[in-house]
Amino acid sequence: MLDADFFRRWLASVAAAVEREADRLTELDSPIGDADHGGNLRRGFTAVVAVLEKEAPATPGSVLTLAGRQLISTVGGASGPLYGTLLRRTGAALGAEPQVSAADFAAALRAGVAAVAALGGAAPGDKTMLDALVPGADALPTSFAAAREAALQGALATIPLQAHKGRASYLGARSVGHQDPGAASSALLFEALTDAAEATATGKTPGE
């Protein structure tokens, strides 16, 4: 079973991964976007860690909804509303239970991913974060490791695609050959899940 502490560890682990990978995300965003993805997510997840420390919500659902609200308030761009909606809607789907099963989490995350698709009007194959989120969420019932691998492969599979949404779509055929920065950051979310699970097993804080 997963409790509020697990989800706090998860988000701390995402923040550490974003910190580590910020320059790479911005590099990915340079040729097809506007070179701000890494910095924007770093600002957002730093704020998430800070607010979770301050308010310490008691349930998985409230951890995620608070984190989502914080991302919407701090990130800006497209990734603020999209990642904010992902966490808020996943949190809302988890309800007020003090502990949730991995299966509950997988179902809730699928609801969150569906909300992202509805907000952005995108579908898998459009070269967006959904190309990592959808396979990652689909593989989550198997194991965190399977979700991590599926999301990573999904992100890499955006390289040959032509973008149909967001700023990269303005490039048309010239967007081909670049990994989508949103899919790359989404893969970090799943990578952080395995880190959080390990940290939970060993009693360590992610990023240490």
Next chain:
Amino acid sequence: MKMLINVAETVVADSLRGMAAAYPELAVDVENRVVARRDAPVAGKVAVVSGGGSGHEPLHGGFVGPGMLSAACPGEVFTSPVPDQMVRAAAAVDSGAGVLFVVKNYTGDVLNFDMAAELAQDEGVRVAKVLVNDDVAVTDSLYTAGRRGTGATLFVEKLAGAAAEEGMPLARVEATARRVNDTSRSFGVALSACSTPAKGSPTFDLPAGELELGVGIHGEPGRERRPMMTSGEIADFAVNAVVEDLGPRDPVLVLVNGMGATPLLELYGFTAEVHRVLRERGVAVARTLVGNYVTSLDMTGASVTLCQIDEELLRLWDAPVRTAALRWGM
């Protein structure tokens, strides 16, 4: 890349502190990132609010003042502002007559303003929105996010702002803004890429002997790259692209806009060529504005925006305006 900054993290806040120092008639909230008319809310008047990523100065903060914007929300460099800023701005300038959000068509701006509109309406502010999408370089099809909002933003903000100043109700200010967008088209070219403070180097690689046709205002590459052309050849290409999309009706407002690092010497020369092409095509010019208004940091290059106008729009264009970057008649 050398830049006149302290550190990249404080570029936007530092810039706002400077605006506050230079323009006491503006109420600049550096912490919450809102630039507003100091006399707002103005009783009985619709408020016009816009915002977007920083790096396009003087857009939008430079257009705040009587006759134009009531408030602007600057985001991080090339990143849309967040809903909290927009809600705060709307609440600060709403007199009860409602607020018009002027939104450039970029996914981030659209999503954040949509969320802000919902939140502001929850707080009892009447909100209308107009989307600016004037860039003919981008194909508008089912498969793209639609055309970008670029130079026409200035026309929409000026003409909607003047409509609000005249005391028109929200629905008419909104309709005016929509009409201006519908009759405006832009095309931009870049001679060099821009450098964001966070990255510190050019965001894309443009060889010395080439130019980028159809460039956006975020350093995002355009659609086509060609060997360097003369000012006259660029004017032919850009004006033809705009006129063919807009239709040859007239008269028009002309904006010859610098991308931030092209000298006025070159922009005036380019303006002469733009006028020549319009003359050759039989399009009458009502007014022309030349300068750096919708910029892309240190990018060199220019864009051309045309807006077809009627008597009412011309009256609104000529109406007094007093902002940091645009002022006449008062």
